[in-house]
Amino acid sequence: MTDVKQARVVIAGGSAAGMSTATALRRRGHDGPITVLSAERHLPYDRPPLSKQYQTHGWELDRLLLLPADRLAGLELDIRPGVAAESADLAAGVVRDDAGAHHPYDHLVIATGLAPRGLPTLDGLPVLQLRTLEDAGRLRAALRPGAHVAVIGAGFIGLECAATARSLGAEVTVVEPVADPLANRLGADTAARLRSLHAGQGVRLRTGVTVGAGARLAGGRTRLTLSDTSTVDADVVLVAVGAAPCVDWLHNTGIDVSDGVLCDAYSRVRERVWAVGDIARWHHRGYDELIRIEHRTNATEQGQHVAAGIHGELRPYRPLPFFWTDHYDVRLQMAGRYTPAAVETHVDVPGRDDAFLKLFHADGDLRAVLAWNAPKQLVPYRRELLARLDDDRVTA
Numbered sequence: 001m002t003d004v005k006q007a008r009v010v011i012a013g014g015s016a017a018g019m020s021t022a023t024a025l026r027r028r029g030h031d032g033p034i035t036v037l038s039a040e041r042h043l044p045y046d047r048p049p050l051s052k053q054y055q056t057h058g059w060e061l062d063r064l065l066l067l068p069a070d071r072l073a074g075l076e077l078d079i080r081p082g083v084a085a086e087s088a089d090l091a092a093g094v095v096r097d098d099a100g101a102h103h104p105y106d107h108l109v110i111a112t113g114l115a116p117r118g119l120p121t122l123d124g125l126p127v128l129q130l131r132t133l134e135d136a137g138r139l140r141a142a143l144r145p146g147a148h149v150a151v152i153g154a155g156f157i158g159l160e161c162a163a164t165a166r167s168l169g170a171e172v173t174v175v176e177p178v179a180d181p182l183a184n185r186l187g188a189d190t191a192a193r194l195r196s197l198h199a200g201q202g203v204r205l206r207t208g209v210t211v212g213a214g215a216r217l218a219g220g221r222t223r224l225t226l227s228d229t230s231t232v233d234a235d236v237v238l239v240a241v242g243a244a245p246c247v248d249w250l251h252n253t254g255i256d257v258s259d260g261v262l263c264d265a266y267s268r269v270r271e272r273v274w275a276v277g278d279i280a281r282w283h284h285r286g287y288d289e290l291i292r293i294e295h296r297t298n299a300t301e302q303g304q305h306v307a308a309g310i311h312g313e314l315r316p317y318r319p320l321p322f323f324w325t326d327h328y329d330v331r332l333q334m335a336g337r338y339t340p341a342a343v344e345t346h347v348d349v350p351g352r353d354d355a356f357l358k359l360f361h362a363d364g365d366l367r368a369v370l371a372w373n374a375p376k377q378l379v380p381y382r383r384e385l386l387a388r389l390d391d392d393r394v395t396a
């Protein structure tokens with residue numbers, strides 16, 4: 001291959017990370033064929049609104065699309081909705097899809113993301129999960145005023161859905177084994193404020209208990225029996241207990257898929273094989289740690305980074321982690337790498353009692369910043385964190 005811009009690229013997974021890679025390649029002048037195998041039958045769409053505006057504001061697919069149809073067409077991708085990668089032969093440089101077609105590549109980009117974990121104790125019961133547009137449609141149909149919704153799992157998606165369900169007039173109980181959910185992600189004080197916010201909106205939070213069993217009741221309700229022997233009767237049960245990397249198709253490749261797809265510091269799995277987005281686990285040289293980020297901003301940034309890598313611009317991938325999450329009228333944003341050992345400083349936003357920042361320091365250095373309804377105030381700290389990573393880059 002003389003010109004990298006003529007290379008045949010196969011991208012498995014046509015969502016945020018895969019499409020970011022494809023778009024960035026074309027923006028960089030890539031002329032070679034780009035095939036996108038996308039297990040979902042829709043044009044590529046975005047997931048964050050599925051727990052928010054899709055539920056509360058009636059957004060439809062046209063508002064979720066990652067690219068408007070005309071811009072997508074302009075990219076001249078060979079995009080295959082509804083076609084999954086079934087296996088890969090890395091030595092031969094070929095991906096086989098589930099329709100039996102073979103896709104030879106010069107570069108393979110693994111972008112198959114995550115699928116929700118189930119709860120074996122509820123096998124056979126009509127529970128909902130939330131990852132895809134179809135999942136979101138089922139949830140939307142079920143969220144009626146007065147319906148009793150049991151959300152299992154008080155992570156970001158579970159609590160966002162609790163907020164959404166409450167704002168649509170449903171009764172909500174959240175069941176969570178951890179006593180102080182999200183404290184390990186947001187710090188104890190902010191996590192407690194988030195729980196108070198939900199409680200103030202009428203969400204019943206049952207923490208420190210697990211779901212032991214479920215049973216179908218007459219009339220279609222489901223009874224959950226909790227570890228403290230109490231019960232919750234629900235019209236709708238949403239299981240939101242995390243998601244697992246979609247790596248089945250990579251078995252027999254020799255790739256380490258023990259927690260996502262293991263990459264080197266450049267997001268490279270092997271020569272000419274890369275991983276991007278929620279599925280990628282790589283050595284982040286800025287933190288000197290193996291890291292996997294399940295947040296939207298990383299999907300875009302890592303896709304762009306890998307597009308550059310495919311074109312021979314090899315740099316360690318050392319992003320500043322960033323995410324947001326919405327609950328009622330509160331937007332939380334976090335930049336940097338929070339660790340529970342960090343020292344937390346509360347910063348008020350003058351004149352606002354509905355907004356604050358938290359600064360997290362370790363060894364005297366700023367490591368992470370959280371903003372509660374304070375997007376503007378976050379900006380300088382985010383810049384400072386980015387500059388610190390950039391400084392470190394010199395010695396990487």
Ligand SMILES: Cc1cc2nc3c(=O)[nH]c(=O)nc-3n(C[C@H](O)[C@H](O)[C@H](O)COP(=O)(O)OP(=O)(O)OC[C@H]3O[C@@H](n4cnc5c(N)ncnc54)[C@H](O)[C@@H]3O)c2cc1C
Pocket residue numbers: 012013014015016017018037038039040046047048049050051083084085086111112113114115130131132157246249276277278279293294295296297299322323324325326
């Ligand atoms: C409901 C919801 C709300 C969210 N809200 C936020 C938020 O507020 N803020 C935030 O920062 N992040 C949020 N996220 C996370 C964010 O959406 C993800 O980080 C992002 O979607 C990751 O993109 P990805 O392309 O890596 O993976 P995915 O989005 O998981 O996409 C992977 C794609 O690959 C497909 N696929 C799987 N296996 C195969 C195969 N064998 N062959 C071909 N295709 C395959 C899948 O069907 C899927 O379409 C949210 C996620 C969800 C589900």
